[in-house]
Every structure is written in C-alpha cells, then in structure tokens.
Amino acid sequence: MSDTATPSLRGARVLEAVLPAVVALGLAAVLGDLLILSFGESPAAVWALLVKGTWGNAYGIGQVLYKATTLTCTGLAFALAGRAGLFNVGAEGQLAAGGFGAAVVGLLLPTGTPALLAVPLCLLAAMLVGGGVGAVPGALRARFGASEVIVTIMLNFIVLALLNYIVSTHLHLPESLRTPDINAGRLPRLADAFAVFSGSAANFVIVLAAVAAATPWWYLFRTRSGYELRAVGLQPDAAEYGGVRVPRVLFTSMCLSGALAGLGGVNFVLGYKGYYEEGFAGGAGFLGIAVALVGRNHPFGILAAALLFGTLSQGGLAVNAIVPKQLTDILTAVVILSVATAVPEVQRQLRAAAASVTASLPKAATRQRAGA
Numbered sequence: 001m002s003d004t005a006t007p008s009l010r011g012a013r014v015l016e017a018v019l020p021a022v023v024a025l026g027l028a029a030v031l032g033d034l035l036i037l038s039f040g041e042s043p044a045a046v047w048a049l050l051v052k053g054t055w056g057n058a059y060g061i062g063q064v065l066y067k068a069t070t071l072t073c074t075g076l077a078f079a080l081a082g083r084a085g086l087f088n089v090g091a092e093g094q095l096a097a098g099g100f101g102a103a104v105v106g107l108l109l110p111t112g113t114p115a116l117l118a119v120p121l122c123l124l125a126a127m128l129v130g131g132g133v134g135a136v137p138g139a140l141r142a143r144f145g146a147s148e149v150i151v152t153i154m155l156n157f158i159v160l161a162l163l164n165y166i167v168s169t170h171l172h173l174p175e176s177l178r179t180p181d182i183n184a185g186r187l188p189r190l191a192d193a194f195a196v197f198s199g200s201a202a203n204f205v206i207v208l209a210a211v212a213a214a215t216p217w218w219y220l221f222r223t224r225s226g227y228e229l230r231a232v233g234l235q236p237d238a239a240e241y242g243g244v245r246v247p248r249v250l251f252t253s254m255c256l257s258g259a260l261a262g263l264g265g266v267n268f269v270l271g272y273k274g275y276y277e278e279g280f281a282g283g284a285g286f287l288g289i290a291v292a293l294v295g296r297n298h299p300f301g302i303l304a305a306a307l308l309f310g311t312l313s314q315g316g317l318a319v320n321a322i323v324p325k326q327l328t329d330i331l332t333a334v335v336i337l338s339v340a341t342a343v344p345e346v347q348r349q350l351r352a353a354a355a356s357v358t359a360s361l362p363k364a365a366t367r368q369r370a371g372a
Helices: 005-038 043-054 058-083 091-108 115-144 148-171 205-222 224-234 236-241 246-264 266-273 284-294 299-318 326-340 342-371
Strands: none
Touching: 005 043, 005 299, 005 326, 043 058, 043 299, 058 091, 058 205, 058 224, 058 246, 058 266, 058 284, 058 299, 091 115, 091 148, 091 246, 091 266, 091 284, 115 148, 115 246, 115 266, 205 224, 205 246, 205 266, 205 299, 224 236, 224 246, 236 246, 246 266, 246 284, 284 299, 284 326, 299 326
C-alpha cells in the first residue's frame, strides 16, 4: 500500500501547495503579454529587461531584498492572525508605530551607545509598540466580540494621524516631516559588507526577516500554544470545548501579529534612512495581505511571495523606459485576483483528486493482500 497509493497522495498534496501559485503567475504572464503588445513592444524584450533590472545585477537584487523584507514582516503579521481566524487589516499602522518606537529609542540613547545594547533595545521597542497597537483590537475582540476588521481599519487612521502629530509638533526637523537622525541603533547596509550592493537600500534587517519567518513556523507547528492558536482558527467552539481559552488566544494572536508588523518598521528606520518619516509605511501593510494570501499563510510561502512582489515592484522601475511602470501594478493585482478566484477552483479539483486517491487506499490494500 505504501509503495503504490501513498506516493500518489503525497504528489496530490504537493500539487495543491505549488500549482495554485503557478496558475496565478501563468495568468499574470498571459495578461502581461497582451498589455505589452498593446503598447507595441515585444513581450520577450520587456520580460528580459525586468529580469535584468531585478535579479540581473547586484543593485536590483538589493532593492528587491529591501522591499521583500518589509513585505515579509507584514505578510507574517497577517498570516499569524489569520491562523487564529482573525483578519488583521491594521499592519500599516502597526508597521509605522514600530518604526516610530525604534526611532524614539534610537534618539533617546546617547551617541556612542554600543550596538550590542542599542540595536536590541530599538528592536524590542519596535515590537512592543507594534504589539501594543495590535493589542487594542485583540482586547476588543476577546472581551466584547468587536470586529477586528473594522477596528484595525479605523485604528490605522488614528495611529498614523497621532504619529504625524507627534512628529510635526515635537520631533520634526525644520521644514520637514521626519525626526532627526537617530543617535544609536543603526543596522549596517549590505553594501557595508559587500561592495557590489553599493547604492541599494538592502540592509541586515533581512536577516531579522528570515528569523521572523522561522520563529512563527516553529511557534505554530512545534508548540502547544501554536497548536491552540491553529485550533481556534479552525473551529473555536471545538477548541473551547477541548479546554482552550479562546479569548486569551485571540488577544495573544493580535499582539504577536502587531509585533511582527512593528518589526518591519526597522527596515526603513534602522536599516535604510536612520530616522522616522511620515508616510514611509504607505501601502506595505495592505500589500502584506496579498503576500500572505499568495504564500498560503505559511511562513516560508510568505518569504517566496514577498520576493515575488518585491520583484514586481522593482521591476516596474526597470521597465519604465519602454512601458509604463503601472504594468507591474496590474500584474500584482492579477496575481491577487487569481489567488482569490481561479486558484480556489484549482484547489477544489486537487482536493477531489486527493480524496479519490484516499478512497482507493483500502481497495489497494485488499488487492495487495489477495495477491499475497
């Protein structure tokens, strides 16, 4: 039985995990070809230019990695909450709040503070402030059953407006909407260690993003708390019947989700610019939702999806010389819509095939015993 049916079942599961992304990319590529032809350009030339401007040189690779770093954090934030059955639309505000928290600590620390002390303090501040913003909708959902979707959307406006008010009235430089340069806690750019990345915004926060992906994977699939979180997301009533304290899990999930989004803020503040600036988080929180959906809410899938969207974002600048850069924005939307529409049908067909294989297992075992 294990020699015949089990490989087929495993193959169906692999297809279910991989094929939906392939379908989404295929649809985006076909539409991209049609749009490129409508501009009177060669699809092969445009795709070659996109690849050359992203993965064909060190600067392009650095820019892709920089964009993917932030998207990884916001994607993980949405995915972790999603595993608990929550829809966190507040990653944008949590991202900005985390960056602001890191900037404030960096400003308060005296110049010359050892990096071994300053960097962890700034990172901790980013995660605490981001987690604190996530705690608000988490508490309202756990205590009163309030919709986290509405609360997080409204909280985005409140948080961003509050941060802008604080910066503009207390921390801004003359004629600007940013804080002064932080005194301590900066993280080096990749160019400091590898000269080929000179000019790119890529920095060593990418290492933190990789750790941030591995940690939720371990938490979700290797710990009791992670198991309870997933159980609540799948069936909260059954989880509560089994002894899980559902309100506590919901609150904790939103706190952890906010902390992950807040960590993404250090990519700009500590790794790139060295200060907090109004609007730096624009769009990253909502695009993180798309990253999580394409990555199937799995930490490692999110890493791949973040690289994909980072490539499309940087690729738009690379092809802007011959076609509008909005072309890649359209392709991004096509990938998202494919995941939301066409991909579920592919998944349904694959699950039906897997169910057929599973149903055939007893028959295969019977035939094997009869032959013996």
